[in-house]
Amino acid sequence: MATEHSLTRALRELLASQRTAALGTLDEHGAPFVSMVPFAVDRVDHSLVIHVSGLAAHSRNLQRSPRVSVLVCQAEVAGEPVHALPRVTLDATALVAEPGSPEALACRAVYLERFPDAEPMTALGDFRFVRLRASGARQVAGFGAARSLDAAELTRALGPAP
Numbered sequence: 696m697a698t699e700h701s702l703t704r705a706l707r708e709l710l711a712s713q714r715t716a717a718l719g720t721l722d723e724h725g726a727p728f729v730s731m732v733p734f735a736v737d738r739v740d741h742s743l744v745i746h747v748s749g750l751a752a753h754s755r756n757l758q759r760s761p762r763v764s765v766l767v768c769q770a771e772v773a774g775e776p777v778h779a780l781p782r783v784t785l786d787a788t789a790l791v792a793e794p795g796s797p798e799a800l801a802c803r804a805v806y807l808e809r810f811p812d813a814e815p816m817t818a819l820g821d822f823r824f825v826r827l828r829a830s831g832a833r834q835v836a837g838f839g840a841a842r843s844l845d846a847a848e849l850t851r852a853l854g855p856a857p
Contacts, residue, residue: 699857705836706844706852709767709781710736714809718745719764720756728756734765734827735809737802741853743787743827744802746813750821757789757825765827779838785849787827799824829853 699707718732730753732745743765747754757763768782792799802824803817816822832844844852 699851702834702836702840702842703848703852704856705781705840706783706834707856709769709783710853713767713769715767716743716745717766717768718753718757719766720753721760721762722752722756723759728752733810733813734767735806736853737805737826738853738855740801740805740826741850742829743785743853744805745825745827746802746806746810746816746822747825748819748821749823754823754825758791761789763787763789763827765829779835781836783832783834785827785829786831787829790826790828792824792826794820794823798826802826 714733715731716734717729719727719729722728730751732747732753735744736742737744747757749755765785765787766782767785769780771777771780790798792802806824807814807817829849830846832849833841834844835841
């Protein structure tokens with residue numbers, strides 16, 4: 696049986712336990728813009744999937760400039776220190792799926808597995824599925840437990856557990 700690095704396991708658990716991320720995009724002037732997005736993990740395609748409205752600023756931004764940053768962080772616990780909260784920042788490329796395409800249907804299935812209550816939103820004409828393909832990351836798994844991840848390690852972390 697294959698063993699998994701403890702930080703890879705911690706990253707997999709973080710992505711499974713948190714359902715929202717901060718999505719960083721660049722506006723038309725090159726200024727940073729951050730918004731909150733629900734996300735699902737596609738363990739077959741080794742990517743994140745988001746569902747965004749075409750009316751949202753981040754949607755226009757990522758279509759203009761597909762390089763994005765995504766921060767997933769463990770929720771804060773009242774009265775507990777925050778400096779060692781487990782978190783990961785992913786460098787990614789956003790790929791907008793054409794509505795009705797096989798890619799959009801695959802993204803929809805992954806997204807609805809995590810968010811079944813979002814099904815009515817998937818019928819709205821201005822929403823699109825976006826696949827976020829990570830090329831690198833910085834993970835903090837706790838105080839003194841941090842590392843950079845390359846694409847190969849991210850593929851392992853975003854794939855099925857061994």
